[in-house]
Amino acid sequence: MKQLEDSFFSIFIIGLGLIGGSLGLSLKGKWLRYGYDIDRDVVREALEVGAIDKSLSIEEGLKSDIVVISIPVQFIPYFIRENRDKFYKDSILMDTGSTKRVVVDEMRKVDSFFIGGHPIAGKEKGGIKNIDSHLFDGKIFVLTEENNLTEEKKRIVLKLVRDIGSFxxxxxxxxxxxxxxxxxxxxYVVSLSLFYYLMKKEKDKDNIFKFAGSGLRDTTRISSGDPVMSYGMIKTNLDHVKRFISEYIDTLKEVIDVIEKGKFKELAEKVKERRDRIW
Structure with a gap:
C-alpha cells in the first residue's frame, strides 16, 4: 500500500480544459499526471505545455490513485454511468463540476471510493490555451460531505487540494x-439577461454599446462565459435557479418601489456599506 509520504501519487484527469489543464499544471513535479480529452489536439497541447506527463486511454487511466472528471457538469453523470464497471475499487473518483447533487447521486452507484469536488476558481476565457498553474492559489476547494473515503483516502484527497494551493x-x-x-x-443569469435586454433595445437605438463604459462591461462580463459550461450548471441546478430568479424579480419590483418613494439613496448606502465589508 502506497504511503502518504511517498514521492508521487498518480492522477488521471479526464477533460483538459481550463480547470483540468490547470489542475495538471499545478501538480507538475508533485504527482504523476495522466490525462485524457476527447479532442486529440487538446491532448497534444497539454503535453506540449507540460499540463500532463502522459496521455492514457480511459481504461488505462482509471487505474490511477485519483481519477478527476473535469468535463462540463451535465455530462459527468453520463460518463460515470457509461464507465461504472471500469472504475477500480481502490481508486478515488472525484470531479470538478459546478453542481454537486447530480454528480454525487451517480457516484454512489460506483464500486469505488468517491467524493465530489469543486474548485471555486476560473477565468473569463476557458480552454487549454488559458490554463494557469496558479489558478487555484488561495481558493476554496469544495469537497462533499457525501463520500465513502477512509481516513487514508481522505488524506490523499487533502494532499491533492493543498498541492495545488487551495484550501x-x-x-x-x-x-x-x-x-x-x-x-x-x-x-450569470442576471448578467446574461441584462445583455440580452440591451441587444433587444438595439432595435430602437443603433450603436448603444458605443456609449457603454467599464460599468456595463464589468456587469455583463460573466455572460461571455462558455455557453456549454453555463448551460450545464443551470440545467443541473434548475430547481434552485428558477426559485432564485423568481425571488430576484420580486427584489427588482421592490427596488422600483424604493425609487418611487424617494428612498433609493438609503438603499444604495446600505448596499455599499455591506459590500465594502465583504470585499
Whole structure:
C-alpha cells in the first residue's frame, strides 16, 4: 500500500480544459499526471505545455490513485454511468463540476471510493490555451460531505487540494448547490439577461454599446462565459435557479418601489456599506 509520504501519487484527469489543464499544471513535479480529452489536439497541447506527463486511454487511466472528471457538469453523470464497471475499487473518483447533487447521486452507484469536488476558481476565457498553474492559489476547494473515503483516502484527497494551493471546505451537496445557485448561477443569469435586454433595445437605438463604459462591461462580463459550461450548471441546478430568479424579480419590483418613494439613496448606502465589508 502506497504511503502518504511517498514521492508521487498518480492522477488521471479526464477533460483538459481550463480547470483540468490547470489542475495538471499545478501538480507538475508533485504527482504523476495522466490525462485524457476527447479532442486529440487538446491532448497534444497539454503535453506540449507540460499540463500532463502522459496521455492514457480511459481504461488505462482509471487505474490511477485519483481519477478527476473535469468535463462540463451535465455530462459527468453520463460518463460515470457509461464507465461504472471500469472504475477500480481502490481508486478515488472525484470531479470538478459546478453542481454537486447530480454528480454525487451517480457516484454512489460506483464500486469505488468517491467524493465530489469543486474548485471555486476560473477565468473569463476557458480552454487549454488559458490554463494557469496558479489558478487555484488561495481558493476554496469544495469537497462533499457525501463520500465513502477512509481516513487514508481522505488524506490523499487533502494532499491533492493543498498541492495545488487551495484550501478544502467540506459541505453537503445540497448546501453547495443552494449557495452556488445564489453566488454563481443567479449572477450569470442576471448578467446574461441584462445583455440580452440591451441587444433587444438595439432595435430602437443603433450603436448603444458605443456609449457603454467599464460599468456595463464589468456587469455583463460573466455572460461571455462558455455557453456549454453555463448551460450545464443551470440545467443541473434548475430547481434552485428558477426559485432564485423568481425571488430576484420580486427584489427588482421592490427596488422600483424604493425609487418611487424617494428612498433609493438609503438603499444604495446600505448596499455599499455591506459590500465594502465583504470585499
Amino acid at each position: 478544502p471546505v467540506f459541505i453537503s451537496a445540497d448546501d453547495h448547490d443552494y449557495i452556488l445557485g445564489l453566488t454563481s448561477h443567479l449572477p
